Amino acid sequence: MILYHLDTLGRLQEGMLVNLSPASLSVFGRNYVSRFQRHDLLHSLETGTLPRSLASLNSATFREFVVEFHRRHHPEVKKMMRPSRLNSFFATANVDDAVLYAERHDYHGPLRVFEIQVAAATPCFDMTWLDRDFPREINPSVSYYFRKYWAGELFEKDLDVCIEDSRKSLREFLITSPALVRGKAL
Known part of the structure; x- marks a missing residue:
């Protein structure tokens, strides 16, 4: 399967093998786990116990904490057996x-888009569900967006949310197996 990755860190090179595994953190995952440690959130992720406050988190850290919390502990999502974003390399x-x-x-920054080749099946989710500034609490209305993301539903098909947000779906692939950087596409 051929996919495309925006190289925001400027690390990719043609012919490079990105070694990924569902059992180890990606560069993205290491970044967020470090943030979770600074905010003392790892225990909450491990136990499923919500922290007292999430108010001090910036938007991106809140989003990644809550999306991982839902993946691990929400009864509906947990049954889906989804890969962790913390172990993933993202592509379109x-x-x-x-x-x-x-x-x-x-x-x-410079738009460096690379063609990526993956051999394994790669799950796809609509990142538009996550692409917003949520209130810093987990409640049913916030959980709705995270459940829809993990269910793989397309944002633009949900008529209730599209009344207020008319953006089109933007699908992302979560790569958790080795990926070959074939070359620069842009």
Whole structure:
């Protein structure tokens, strides 16, 4: 399968093998686990006990904590057996979606999009469910978005949320197996 990755860190090179495994943290995962440690959140992830307050977290750290918390502990999501984003390398289906990702996340660095080849089946989710500034609490309305993300549902098909947010779906692939960087696509 050929996918596309926006290289925001400037680390990829043609011919490079990105060694990924569902059992080890990716660069993305190491970054967020470090943030979780600083905010004393790892115990909550391990036990399923919500921390007293999430108010001090920035938007991205809150999102990644809650998406992982739901994956591990929400009864519906837990049954789905989804891969952790903390073990993942992210890609899109095409170059245009990689550019859209950069726009949605206010990325202003050089647009370095690489073609990535993966051999294993790669799950796909609509990141539009997560692409917002949530209130810093876990409640049923917040959980709705995270459950929909893990269920793999398309954001643009949910007529209730599209009334307030007309953005189109933006699908991301969570790669957790070795991936070959074939070359620069943009």
